[in-house]
Amino acid sequence: MTEPIRLHFEVDGENFASAGAASEAVKMRLKQIGVDPAVVRKVSIAMYEGEINMVIHAKGGRADVAIWPTHVELVLSDDGPGIADIDLAMQEGYSTAPDAIRSLGFGAGMGLPNMKKYSDEMKLESEVGKGTTVTMRINL
Amino acid sequence: MTIREVATLLHAEVLCCEKLLDTEVHSACGSDMMSDVLAFVKDQAVLLTGLVNLQVIRTAEMMDMKCVVFIRGKRPDPAMIDFAITKGIVLLCSNMRMYPACGILYKNGLGAGEITV
Numbered sequence: 321m322t323e324p325i326r327l328h329f330e331v332d333g334e335n336f337a338s339a340g341a342a343s344e345a346v347k348m349r350l351k352q353i354g355v356d357p358a359v360v361r362k363v364s365i366a367m368y369e370g371e372i373n374m375v376i377h378a379k380g381g382r383a384d385v386a387i388w389p390t391h392v393e394l395v396l397s398d399d400g401p402g403i404a405d406i407d408l409a410m411q412e413g414y415s416t417a418p419d420a421i422r423s424l425g426f427g428a429g430m431g432l433p434n435m436k437k438y439s440d441e442m443k444l445e446s447e448v449g450k451g452t453t454v455t456m457r458i459n460l
Numbered sequence: 461m462t463i464r465e466v467a468t469l470l471h472a473e474v475l476c477c478e479k480l481l482d483t484e485v486h487s488a489c490g491s492d493m494m495s496d497v498l499a500f501v502k503d504q505a506v507l508l509t510g511l512v513n514l515q516v517i518r519t520a521e522m523m524d525m526k527c528v529v530f531i532r533g534k535r536p537d538p539a540m541i542d543f544a545i546t547k548g549i550v551l552l553c554s555n556m557r558m559y560p561a562c563g564i565l566y567k568n569g570l571g572a573g574e575i576t577v
């Protein structure tokens with residue numbers, strides 16, 4: 321019956337330098353409450369990849385985090401262009417990121433596969449023209 | 461080796477966190493693609509890169525890295541240095557290029573560690 325710790329973040333799509341600030345705040349919180357560093361890193365990487373995606377592909381979005389005694393749930397949702405072919409987007413190396421993003425060090429097409437790898441469960445829902453929601457669960 | 465030895469071997473300038481120079485590091489990686497660092501790196505404590513933006517420091521922080529070496533004389537701006545200070549990440553600046561910088565560290569015993577393929 322324990323209530324989770326809930327955190328909400330608005331992810332600014334206009335400011336590349338601030339991308340990752342939400343993930344960093346979550347990382348600090350998890351460290352503070354004494355979560356195993358290996359698990360903290362999994363959550364950090366999975367959320368950071370998702371946050372970066374919202375900034376580079378969807379002009380920003382929202383992140384909702386619930387920290388339960390047993391697991392962390394991350395919900396990243398945006399009102400961006402959506403993903404037409406989810407199976408294709410999940411493939412390693414597939415990326416529609418423009419060269420300008422690649423010159424910033426991102427856009428290798430490894431983000432979604434990496435999020436799947438580091439989470440225990442991942443659900444990707446998307447509608448073209450409406451937006452994308454990624455839900456990830458990482459067990460503690 | 462220690463971060464101090466890394467700095468000496470690469471003739472690097474120490475940009476912040478001097479008090480952490482005696483931290484031991486056991487492996488390193490070199491990349492200009494933060495995407496690849498996030499995907500393939502496991503426990504490497506040192507990142508060598510020619511990319512300069514705030515996401516480099518953030519990537520290092522997410523991966524629990526201890527030191528970032530900017531190669532080819534690239535210099536981070538004050539905001540990046542401030543951010544690294546709050547995270548306790550040593551920033552070094554070397555004029556070497558990627559290949560020799562990695563080679564010198566490798567030859568002196570700083571390996572690639574475990575990489576997930």
Ligand SMILES: Nc1ncnc2c1ncn2[C@@H]1O[C@H](COP(=O)(O)OP(=O)(O)O)[C@@H](O)[C@H]1O
Binds near residue numbers: 378414
């Ligand atoms: N939030 C999102 N909104 C719209 N498209 C997305 C989103 N996240 C991912 N995508 C699409 O899926 C592709 C693959 O994503 P990812 O694996 O993270 O690689 P990358 O971000 O490096 O391109 C992206 O290039 C993009 O086309």
Ligand SMILES: [Mg+2]
Binds near residue numbers: 427
């Ligand atoms: Mg991505």
